[in-house]
Amino acid sequence: MAVLLSRLGTSSARHRFAVLAVWLLVLVAGGVGAVTLSGETSTSFSIPGQESTTALERIGEEFGQVAGGVSARVVVAAPEGGTLTTPENAAALTGLAGTLAELPGVVSATNPLDPAAPSVNQYLTTGYSTVTYDAQAGGVTPEQQEALLEAVDDARDTGLTVEVTGQAIEEVPAVGGPSEAIGVVVALVVLAVTYGALVVAGMNLLTALVGVGVGVLGITIATGFTGLSSTTPILAAMLGLAVGIDYTLFIVTRHRQELARGTDVRRSIGLAVGTAGSAVVTAGLTVVIALAGLFVAGIPFLTQMGLAAAATIVVAVLVALTLVPAVLSLLGLRVLPRKLRAATAAATADAPVPARGRGFLTGWAATVSRHRVVSLLLAIVALGVVAVPVASMQTTLIQTPGEGTTQARADALLAEGFGEGFNGPITVLFEGDRAVEAAGQAAGTVSGLDDVALVAPPVPNADGTAALLNVIPESGPTTPATEQLVADLRAQLGDLDGVEASVTGQTAVSVDVAQSLDAALPVYLLLVVGLALVLLVLVFRSLLVPLVGVLGFLLTIGASLGATVAVFQWGWLADVVNLDTTGPLLSLTPILVIGILFGLAMDYQVFLVSRMHEAHSHGASPLDSIRTGFRQAAPVVVAAALIMFSVFAGFVPAGEPTIKSIAFALAIGILFDAFVVRMVLVPAALALLGERAWWLPRWLRWLPAVDVEGAALDKDPGATREPELVGDPH
Template structure:
């Protein structure tokens, strides 16, 4: 592998124009294809086969409600000391609804005074706008019409908020988050290389890979159901790893120049050595993300595949465009060319390269114990982790969706925002007793605790099924509601009838349960695969074992931090989290895949350099210090870049993106600095030569994978 990449680097460096023109043609092709096909994000987050999905399918079959039309709920609250039935208030609400009806896209608007959708105290009520198209097809002009129309009621002192299936805030790709991440990455690179020119190269190549990846994903959205969040997640990952991969190759190139290699040889060797580590690390990330397909959850599998393709795109660009640009720039990237300001800010060489390694050498046992205790402390909150899906109740308090959510809870109870739809299945009951069986089953539900209101059972034309709606006393994300769903499903019905529960709340509960079950299976598969792969690469048992152990420590600490902040609400205002609530139900599985791939990145970059030194000196402890000396600073820079890129997404408006950015930023922080730069070197110091032990009989059987550049070690073209 190293020899192949050496030749690739040599070709790209010596014939840069050919390489760049080739990539330019690819870029033009994908941009043209994107313009021609357009974009279509329409994926949902359902899981076929769950109890709630089966109940939903039965509901649609037995109680057809026509097309799945988009709705906007208008929520009104009367001014102080007045009610919605006051003449002036009623007039303004009716005037608002009349104005909205002028939109030809509107199918109907309910009248809250005719449908009696008003709270008992007459203070809060709602009316539903139904459109002729699905929620995601409602035009911006229709949304603007609603926003302009409700000014009538608002100007009259009537609080008017919005809810429903039509969203007024979409997930955006390309904005303040990406810009902030790139700015911080540039500053870190400028400090690392002490060169503004060199600092811009990893960002330039990452953006090229990012644009190509985004274009291909946009094209694919027309043929595969995916959500816009899949693209945002891919951009988040691609930007971070793309900058890091280019950073490692350029850093190694400058090191080789400092050692005396000529420009051409340094570029070829950089791609052959650091590029091998990049390729292996990238493949590990890709495998981890593709592994999400194994959990058998469609939307999660698509997210993994989209993210994996983005990593592939930026990785290929790093391995080819980076040496090509280096070829064009010539000696302008030489380590001797430094920016005076940034070079003054850099610490002295001895301090920055040797101090940390010597500290670890002196206190390896204490460091390991300290890291284990710290991990346990941070991981502790994960023991009471709860999963769910953010709803309007977890949005910012300033948003109309959150205000509307709170008004409905105030007027109609917490459970109004999470109704349960129950189907009574009497298909197996005696033909002459079906109606009585449904009646008895309905009364059985009325006796259950935790129910505020239950509607009369409505039978289908066959009389074998009946539907009713339950309003719980508790909110959609409360433990009591989840328990109520389980109680209804487990209740002993009468006369061969059974209960099926669906609705958004039940669907979220089932998705969370399925994802919780999938996490151990998924983690076990990717960890097992990586363990075998690292045995092949590092030709050792203990190095892969420590890598896996370190990842498990990172994962538990990351989940513990997420529960501490997002679920328990500690430090939430500091990170702009509007409300505490359960963790995003697919976060643990997604974070496991992403963090595992990124953790193996740092493991490969750091430990491969240690093994390279060990093969030369056969001194285990010296190789650890030398590995930290040569790769520690660049791994630190790479970790900081990834942290800032992920952390920049905390500024996003969408709660899902915000929480994912925060969680991944902490995960990288913990893994890069606590585990890879501290715990792993301490372990290797204690174990000494045992780190690299592998039985001879197994060594003979295993194929040789060269990522340290042994196959090109004999190529000596130094300038003497």
Template sequence: MALRIEAGRIADLDLEACVVALFLYRLGRLAFRRRWYVVLIWGAVLAVAGLAAGAATGLPSDTKSTPGGDSARVVFIAPAGQKVTDAGNRAAIEGFVAEVSRGSQVASAASPFASRAVSRDESVAYVVVGYAGGSDELTEDTRNQLRAAIDRAETSGLTVEVGGPVLADKPKVGGASELVAVALAAVILVVTFGSLVAAGLPLLTALLGVGISTLTILAVGDAFGLSTTTTVLASMLGLAVGIDYALFVVSRYREERAKGRPAQEAVGLAVGTAGSAVVFAGLTVVITLAGLTVLGIPSAGKMGLAAAGAVVVAVFIALTLVPALLGFWPDAVLSRRVRNGRSEEETENRGTRWARLVLRRPLPVLLATIAALVVLAIPVLDLQLGAPGDESRSTATTERRAYDALATAFGPGFNGPLTIVVDTAGVSDPKAVVATIAARIAETPGVVSVSPPRFDPARSTALFMATPSTAPASQQTKDLVHLIRDNRAVTEAGTGATFLVAGVTAADIDLADQVMGALGPYLAIVLSLAFLLLLTIFRSPIVPLEAVFGFLLSTGAALGAVVAVFQWGWGAELIGLQQTGPIISMMPVVLVGIIFGLAMDYEVFFVSRMREAHSSGESASESVVTGFRHSARIVVAAALIMVAVFSGFVGADLPMITMIGFALAVAVLLDAFVVRMTLVPALLKLTGEIAWSLPRRLDRILPQVDVEGAALRDRVPKVVETTMGVGA
């Protein structure tokens, strides 16, 4: 393609408005020219990450561990009409204890007949096999020894089930559902672009980004305590935003080429305009995810930082590798229509027709949209936070069957005992004092039994177990923990000792309380950040207000859907959910951070085009239509891709990932199609010209930000003569 371009230099641009866009414009052109170097650099990064991951020891387990070592709770169930105390069954159980006790990594294994671990009807007994290390440290020989001992015990006719992490299967984090998600994303890209190369490029770069971020997490995971859940969350988010960010850049490149620009110039403009929006969107996601570190919840902070790292990788790939790959296939990514020399500019499409439909009846549309989202959010009023245990597993697993057998034989609270730690330092008669405290706690409504206390060698600390009458994740158990703590002064009165309520059950309750306390302040920070960022970008207080309002509605509706499905069980069978229960404690804050970033993506890509049209002289209504004409198709494709990717992770064998995948799929669906494509245009129609106005005092204070590089695009040299051919 031979071209003659008007004289002019990019250096005389309004740097205050588009310094970032100018830098990205030059970066895109450089990556296009030095494409082999860019590809080699990213290949080297992938190789280094792979070598580092291969040398690492692996990720810590997601299962809960007891300090000092993990344990297996082996449950023996007598055949119908028999008892575990019958001679043959008793001999088999004693033989099991003797066999496992010989293991080199076994720290303890006591006979249930000596430790009073037999149910009242003598139908069930259990043995706690304690190990000197965590489940990640146990050798395969140790596990095989336990399996062999179980097999021998079962030859007597006993049913044997095993609870705990020792023999638990590794979580399934990949499979057919994820492959289907990627395939759906590919189909959406092909339909959107009408070109296999254009569709394959975002997939290729996104998968590379996920590979780099995942391998990096595996390399540093053990040192920083990153779990499998953390890795999958980062991969899920990295794949979704990686495809979307590349999609926006490739789409803008095709648009600039359709206007007759040469390939290198089109790449520069694509990275300088769409790339600017990608930088803003990625930065927003990174800030909100990294902000999880200030909540004081280490696991949430680690998840946030890992996911933020995956987003950073996706942004850099979109700004460098995507333009480099476009240099290899400058014309192949174009539609057949453009390659044949015909214009692809549309004056009317589905986006404009939808916008005009909304604008004709803005008030009814607005009220109906708000009402629907509020109804979906109603279940949030019953939100209960907790931590899933073996009760959340499939009944096909031995861990779930062991849990159910113990709950039936010993009561629902048996699987979640409370650990009472008594400080007896300075007490003259520690044994009597601990007995007094244990007796008073045993009298607390909701406590069915307390175990005999155990003392440390110095007799300065004692502990015993208090068994609730209700299940570990129930609201009644939570109320019981608070009641014991509230009555602590009365219980301790006259003893001279103090005590604390600890253990896994109490820790889960404390985490849920901490999250509920942090959710409000974190949401306030996120909303304030959203308002300030959008106020600066769009120079209008109305646009940020409607964006924040829509974000609240879509987030509330997504959380409501999570409660309805995972807590109430509505439609649970449709996603293969085996057991309902409380919502995982960290899920709401992680969800808020991710949804915020994704919602701002669509807000920027939609409204920036509307603002650009309004600044060019169009009316408030027509600027909305123009924004939809340019952005609707790409935003719809991006949203559908994200929904497909997130839905693909609903089948993961990790409760946290299952919930977040479902919640994000619902949130993106609602935010993109209901909020950004319906509620926002209705609000902008009702507010009219006021939506694009800014008080003069604020106008002087706010910095100039050109997030889509409009100043760059307007000032770039114009093409005045075009001859079709090959134009790189």
């Protein structure tokens, strides 16, 4: 692999203008396609075939408009001490309902005081109008949302308290914002300090942005042909940017090291792509395996997220292997700080440029490897303590609106006027010839279940073959009591003669997704970890090195999710991450964080340990190989981790609830993995194992060798040589 990649890198450097033109063409084509072919994204999550999802589809067929387009609730409360039925307030409500019905895109808007279907509480102090749009989730345009918010704002002049909530006013999250930009700026500063040259830092960031642009534009084009979650492009952009910067950093750093040894620019590029590029391919493949493996959950929207992000990672790898060598060829010796260029030009293999001192990291490696047992125990105990909150982790698909928003105020008004459970009603669909009768009988038995506040009268369809029973819990929609009520309803109504009863609603959908994810997680871990172990065994030709890496990852994931629970569920340090409200984590968070962090953790494992393996394969003792590899790779791993942390952390303060907890878990997980697991636990464990760390059983020695250190390049030096051209940058 090293020889093939070396030739690819050298060819890209030789045909640099053609490579630049191809990537520019791809980027422009992606932009044109995104503008002309893109479609809408969805903010809802469901699983086809689940009881709750199937029931919602059946409701649409049996009741028509009941399950029609996406809707919003305009909540109205009377002034303190008054009611909504006074002549003045009643006239204001009627006028508001009329105004809402005339808004762009609105199909219907109910009047809270309609005698046929009133929607006010028993004290007549709080009511709501259901505003239904001729669009599905994510299809209400910003102009239509703005018109609704303006109508609500105008209605406040009547003296009523008016707020609005619901899917119709949920904003589709956009890629790129002020906080994300800050993260990119921090990454640029880290790159500038690492390289000592601003032009190289800018090149690194620019090539990563090209990869992200191509990936996100491709996903945008895909929305015109398939339904994707609004979170998908954000997740892809976050991962693509982080790994794109890191992969370029790996290659550029190796290129600069080769230049310092007196290697000419063209051959240095080939060597860098053949060695560091091999680590990039291996690391990228591990991330792709982890993301594509999400299909085992059997949840379409999760599979789409994984595949879209994996495709973006593939683009980032291709950029690192082709576009980066082309740009490095154009830069020539300008990839080095000005003061080193003259010395590098005069350097030879026998008289290389002296390496800059790495006193701190050299001392760090020596200390950790010398006090290996203490270092190992300290790392395990520290991560174990941070992981403790995982035991109380709760998950849900129901997102709590941010404090101070009109959605939060509307939900509070509904909870005060109708009860906490009103914001998470549970719907039971009865189907069959006796559906209406069975629904009436069930209403009496259901009302006796725990956590039931109210059971509304059954609503039959036109021909009496189906009926809806709305159950209002006493508890809020994200509480364990309401989730238990879903299970109790299914147990109570699971065996009715001649009638099929299905429990659905937002809470039921959340429960079904959570159960599916819980069932899929062990299978996912087994598949992804198993495949990655095989890959790492091929790379390092060792059993214990991959096992140490994977066991360290398990500590990383425990600490990452533990810290996330402490902040997002318990509220610790909530102000630091601009957290508006606490509550259960999004159901997707654990499996996505496990998949993504596993791939990224293996990035650092491959890059750090491959340099140790390289030193060991050249005859260094186990202890010396650890210290040599650490000294060479640790500075790059530190910079890469800080960059990746900055990128992920940039997505935390923005307030987008779907991605907020995921971004935080990834950011904090990167810190734990890079600075505790890879910088302490791994070298300490390898030092403790000694020569046994590189042991491979005799019965596995037939496995092919994946040459990530570039040993084949020493045997085939011509692999990196190309005819010199006029105007060569060196």
